[in-house]
Amino acid sequence: MSASSFRFRYLLGLLCHIALAQVACTPLPLSPDRAPLILADCGAQPNFASATQLKRWQSFPVDIYVDLGPIPETLLDVYREGVERGIHLWAEALQRTMGRLLQFRVSYSPNAAPVTLSLSAGPLLENAMGITELTFTDELIVNAKIKLTRSHYERTPFLVNDLANTTAHEIGHVLGIVDHSPSSEDKMSAAGNFGVHNQDQDPVSLLTASDLNTLREAYCR
Numbered sequence: 001m002s003a004s005s006f007r008f009r010y011l012l013g014l015l016c017h018i019a020l021a022q023v024a025c026t027p028l029p030l031s032p033d034r035a036p037l038i039l040a041d042c043g044a045q046p047n048f049a050s051a052t053q054l055k056r057w058q059s060f061p062v063d064i065y066v067d068l069g070p071i072p073e074t075l076l077d078v079y080r081e082g083v084e085r086g087i088h089l090w091a092e093a094l095q096r097t098m099g100r101l102l103q104f105r106v107s108y109s110p111n112a113a114p115v116t117l118s119l120s121a122g123p124l125l126e127n128a129m130g131i132t133e134l135t136f137t138d139e140l141i142v143n144a145k146i147k148l149t150r151s152h153y154e155r156t157p158f159l160v161n162d163l164a165n166t167t168a169h170e171i172g173h174v175l176g177i178v179d180h181s182p183s184s185e186d187k188m189s190a191a192g193n194f195g196v197h198n199q200d201q202d203p204v205s206l207l208t209a210s211d212l213n214t215l216r217e218a219y220c221r
């Protein structure tokens with residue numbers, strides 16, 4: 001059993017930009033006799049499943065290593081709070097259904113976790129706020145690397161929400177929504193549905209029905 005492996009790069013920001021490169025062809029590194037997860041029913045509307053590739057993790061919880069390297073000591077607790085809220089935001093929104101299984105295990109110690117999230121000391125390409133590199137086979141996600149820039153809201157009350165919102169968009173890619181929603185109202189639109197106009201809103205309310213139903217499509221078969 002073999003499958004091609006692709007690496008996609010996603011940028012989030014005022015100038016959102018997508019680059020695609022095929023980097024390798026490798027054997028499927030997963031046991032073929034393990035049945036994939038079925039966490040949801042297919043077909044819930046609205047969704048933008050026809051506008052994106054959908055991939056999935058074979059099992060949960062998924063380990064994630066968070067490296068807050070350049071963040072000063074005085075801001076570490078706030079950064080941890082915001083990033084962790086964003087990592088768990090999809091499970092929070094879906095807590096009565098698939099959210100119970102859709103879990104990440106966060107570590108701040110270097111390890112071989114399949115997902116890494118690191119804060120960049122400098123600006124990202126195209127001034128993006130976040131980038132996710134996703135590596136996957138025909139169906140299954142192998143690993144993901146998230147890079148975030150430092151928040152523009154470090155000296156404001158919106159820092160936690162801004163970090164949660166940005167992180168949650170990138171986690172949407174990590175969970176398997178490969179491409180962006182065509183609707184600017186969705187969290188998974190290219191620029192995200194957050195910013196000054198939504199900075200007062202609870203981050204979980206910015207995951208739309210369309211975002212959540214699209215994720216359900218990735219785990220329904």
Ligand SMILES: [Zn+2]
Nearest residue numbers: 010011012190
């Ligand atoms: Zn994105």
